[in-house]
Amino acid sequence: MTRSERKLVNKVSIRLAAGELVGLVGPNGAGKSTLLNLLAGLVKADAGTVLLDNKNINKIPLQQKSQMLAWVAQSGPVNWPLTVERIVALGRRPHLSAWQRLTDEDTAAIEYAIAATDCQSLRHQDATTLSGGERTRMLLARALAAQPKVLLADEPIAALDLKHQLQTMQLLRQFSSGDNACLVVLHDLSMAYRFCDRLYLMSEGEMVAEGQPSDVLSDDNLKAVYGVEVIKGGGDLPYIVPVREL
Amino acid sequence: MKLSQAKLCTLLAIVALLLFIASVAIGRDSLPLLTALKDTLNGNDSVYAVILNQIRLPRALIALVAGATLGLCGAAMQGLLRNPLASPGLVGSASGAAFFAVLVLYFGTGMVPPYVLPVAGMFGALLATVLVYVLAGRDASVTTLILAGVAINALATAGMSLLLNLAPSPFAVRELVLWTLGDITDRSMNDFWLMLPTSLIGWAMLIGVGGKLDSLTLGERTAQSMGVNPVHLRWRIFIAVSLAVGAAVATVGMIGFIGLVVPHLLRPYVAHEPGRLLAASALGGACVLLAADIGVRLIPTDSPLKVGVLTALVGAPFFLHLIVRSRREYL
Numbered sequence: 423m424t425r426s427e428r429k430l431v432n433k434v435s436i437r438l439a440a441g442e443l444v445g446l447v448g449p450n451g452a453g454k455s456t457l458l459n460l461l462a463g464l465v466k467a468d469a470g471t472v473l474l475d476n477k478n479i480n481k482i483p484l485q486q487k488s489q490m491l492a493w494v495a496q497s498g499p500v501n502w503p504l505t506v507e508r509i510v511a512l513g514r515r516p517h518l519s520a521w522q523r524l525t526d527e528d529t530a531a532i533e534y535a536i537a538a539t540d541c542q543s544l545r546h547q548d549a550t551t552l553s554g555g556e557r558t559r560m561l562l563a564r565a566l567a568a569q570p571k572v573l574l575a576d577e578p579i580a581a582l583d584l585k586h587q588l589q590t591m592q593l594l595r596q597f598s599s600g601d602n603a604c605l606v607v608l609h610d611l612s613m614a615y616r617f618c619d620r621l622y623l624m625s626e627g628e629m630v631a632e633g634q635p636s637d638v639l640s641d642d643n644l645k646a647v648y649g650v651e652v653i654k655g656g657g658d659l660p661y662i663v664p665v666r667e668l
Numbered sequence: 669m670k671l672s673q674a675k676l677c678t679l680l681a682i683v684a685l686l687l688f689i690a691s692v693a694i695g696r697d698s699l700p701l702l703t704a705l706k707d708t709l710n711g712n713d714s715v716y717a718v719i720l721n722q723i724r725l726p727r728a729l730i731a732l733v734a735g736a737t738l739g740l741c742g743a744a745m746q747g748l749l750r751n752p753l754a755s756p757g758l759v760g761s762a763s764g765a766a767f768f769a770v771l772v773l774y775f776g777t778g779m780v781p782p783y784v785l786p787v788a789g790m791f792g793a794l795l796a797t798v799l800v801y802v803l804a805g806r807d808a809s810v811t812t813l814i815l816a817g818v819a820i821n822a823l824a825t826a827g828m829s830l831l832l833n834l835a836p837s838p839f840a841v842r843e844l845v846l847w848t849l850g851d852i853t854d855r856s857m858n859d860f861w862l863m864l865p866t867s868l869i870g871w872a873m874l875i876g877v878g879g880k881l882d883s884l885t886l887g888e889r890t891a892q893s894m895g896v897n898p899v900h901l902r903w904r905i906f907i908a909v910s911l912a913v914g915a916a917v918a919t920v921g922m923i924g925f926i927g928l929v930v931p932h933l934l935r936p937y938v939a940h941e942p943g944r945l946l947a948a949s950a951l952g953g954a955c956v957l958l959a960a961d962i963g964v965r966l967i968p969t970d971s972p973l974k975v976g977v978l979t980a981l982v983g984a985p986f987f988l989h990l991i992v993r994s995r996r997e998y999l
Contacts, residue, residue, distance in 0.1 A: 464892050488895030499887045501750035502940045515883055516895045520876035564886070568894070 423456060423467050430456045431467075432627045438572065438605050443598035445614040445635075446607045448624035449648055454607045455496060457624070458574050461605065462493040474572065488516035492565035496576040496607075497557070500549045506560050507545040510535055513567030535567040538593055540586065554581035562590065566597070573597060573604040580609060591617045615639055615660040623647060635660075671937055673944050680951035684732065687958035691728035692720065694962055699724060726857045731961045731975075732954045733860070733867050734852070734916040735926060739953015740946060741909040742927025743934075744874055747881035747942030748905045749810055752935070753990065756927040759813075760820030761910035764796025765789040765917040767824040770844050774831045786862045786918040793914020796820050797907060807899055810888075813906060850923035850976020852961050863919040870912025871950075873904055878943025885942065923976040925983020926953050932990065 423431045431453045438444055446454050459465045461472055463479040472479040474491060482490075492513070500509065513535065514528040524532075536545055539559040544552065549560060558581050565573060575594065579587040587610070595617050598604045608614040614621055614635060621638040623631040625647045631638045639662060644652055650664045671679070693701050697719070704716035741756035748754075756762065769789040772780065803816040828848070835841045880901050883891040888898045916923075930952040931945055938944035957975070960982075964973040 459889075462893055464889055484892075484897055485895040488893060491893075493890070493893035495887070495890055498890050499750075501885050501887070502935075502942060504885060504940055508939065508941065509886070512883055512886065512894065515879055518879070520879055561886070561890075 423460060423465070429627045431460060434629050436461070436622055438603045440601050440603055441599055442603045442619045443595055443617060444605050445618035445621045446605060446624065447611060447614050447621055452624040453627040454624055455576050458493070458576050458605070458607060462491060462574050463487060464493065485516055489568070490570055491572045491574065492568045492570035494561050494565045494575040494578060497554070498561055500557070503548040503550045505545065506541055506547050506549050507536070509549045509560055510541065510563045510567050513564040516568055531569050532567045535563040538566060539563040540589060555583060555586060558582060559586065571602055575604065575606045577607050577609060579613065587613065611639055611662040612660060615662060673938065676937055676948055677951060680948060680955060684951055684954045684958065687955055687962065688728050688732055691731060691958050691962050692724045695724060695965055722856065726855045726860050727852050727961065728958065729860045730855050730863065730919055731852050731957045733863060734920050734923065735954040735957025736950040737867050737870065737912040737916045737953070738923065738926040738957065739930040740871060740874060740950035741913050742953070743931040743942070743945045743949035744877065744905050744909060746931050747884065747945065748902065749814070750884060752932055753928070756909050756913045757821070758817045759906055759909050759913070760796040760800050760817035761793040761914040762917045762922060763821045763824035765793040765914045766848055766922055767827045768792025769847065769918055770828050770831055773844055773847055774835065774840065782856070783858055783862060786859055789918020790866055790914050793910055793918060796824065797910035810902065813902065846974065848922050849974035850921040851974045852920050853972065855919065859919050863915040866915035867912050870908045870915070873908035874946060877901065877905060878946055881942040921976055923957065924980050925987065926956050926979055929983050929986050930956055
């Protein structure tokens with residue numbers, strides 16, 4: 423995909439299998455968000471195809487696609503002062519026709535999503551007054567309420583406090599089981615290392631590495647892509663801390 | 669205050685009905701409604717029956733339909749543009765309609781049959797819509813659409829200024845200006861039947877867009893990921909508004925501020941949900957135009973007050989209040 427002669431995403435191949443939580447990492451401007459938009463079928467690629475359940479995503483009817491796949495923006499506007507509960511309920515729209523009211527099943531999905539994202543205390547609050555982190559949790563709840571098979575989340579933990587970062591990663595981990603799968607863009611490499619089954623590392627629109635977190639986040643890769651030296655620790659609780667620029 | 673959708677709409681419908689009855693009953697000469705109705709049903713051409721069928725009824729029906737159109741289209745535009753300051757006039761069709769109506773008045777006063785004026789107005793509305801489409805292109809963003817609408821507005825206004833400038837006599841100028849002020853007097857049932865189909869098509873096109881407008885609250889991209897095709901939605905609303913507002917303007921002239929103010933007033937009662945606002949705003953618009961049209965009959969002035977002037981006089985200060993309030997909110 424090219425915009426203004428800049429190749430935003432070039433010759434990328436990415437695969438997401440059922441039951442997987444896959445992380446997409448890389449520096450700012452690497453093309454992670456653009457790739458996520460492409461995968462969600464929100465923008466059309468100049469070349470290449472995206473397959474969802476072995477079908478070309480641009481050929482799947484919009485409503486059917488939105489029942490299977492949910493996309494969570496990095497930061498999105500909330501244009502009218504609806505309550506958090508109403509915004510989360512919007513997640514059920516793909517499953518409803520224009521006049522259909524919410525069924526018990528819909529309500530249960532909404533309640534689950536609100537509880538899972540720790541939004542109970544916010545449910546009656548005006549969504550335009552939320553903090554960045556609260557808004558991210560609400561948008562994630564909206565996506566979960568849709569009960570999709572595939573979740574594409576763009577930096578869902580970037581604005582969150584420590585507790586909610588952990589909660590959200592655990593939630594994504596829990597979501598990515600059975601038939602479900604999740605692709606998540608992350609900047610926190612420690613979290614990516616700890617929670618993701620596999621990682622993709624992007625730089626300047628191209629895929630630099632893919633595979634197990636330990637292989638992808640090697641010292642050489644991090645030096646080459648981020649231009650920093652890091653301290654790493656391991657075991658059950660891996661961490662990666664940047665030390666200095668190279 | 670939160671009302672259920674059914675309660676709110678029932679309430680507004682009752683108010684609209686009462687205002688409709690009042691609009692039929694109130695005028696320079698009081699009309700005994702029951703007698704007039706009885707005479708009409710018995711096929712008796714009494715004075716009362718004539719006043720009811722040829723003067724009061726068309727006026728009230730046109731106010732009802734035009735008001736509902738303005739309220740509905742205002743709510744749809746504000747939902748689409750996600751902006752409380754948007755109005756149905758932005759699509760350019762209103763000024764297109766006005767320009768063609770003025771053109772007919774300029775060249776053909778007294779010589780053409782009465783239905784030519786609204787037909788020309790509707791043609792102007794459609795032409796303006798087509799021009800906006802051509803100017804903006806199929807995949808236009810909302811901003812491009814608005815810019816195209818504003819450009820067409822400017823062109824139509826310039827055309828109207830030219831006609832005023834070249835008008836042969838002060839009487840012609842007066843007639844042109846008075847028409848553009850917005851007025852529902854001296855309309856016939858024919859005018860009503862002419863505006864009705866196009867209005868209904870516009871309304872029908874807006875059926876079922878409520879949920880999509882709700883999704884749009886989270887931005888176009890997110891709405892798209894939730895199954896809304898933003899390009900389809902944009903054109904659907906644009907064409908619906910063009911048709912309905914074009915029909916209204918072609919029949920009653922330019923009536924400002926209803927499309928802006930009514931959705932805004934009702935929004936808190938529908939919990940700010942753009943989808944629920946549509947029906948409420950349509951009923952609210954009908955109430956306001958019916959009330960304003962009764963108002964111009966009750967306010968004693970030397971020459972008759974035009975209903976568009978009254979809505980602007982009440983609406984403009986409200987608009988200012990909105991701006992001041994939103995400025996405070998964004999500080």
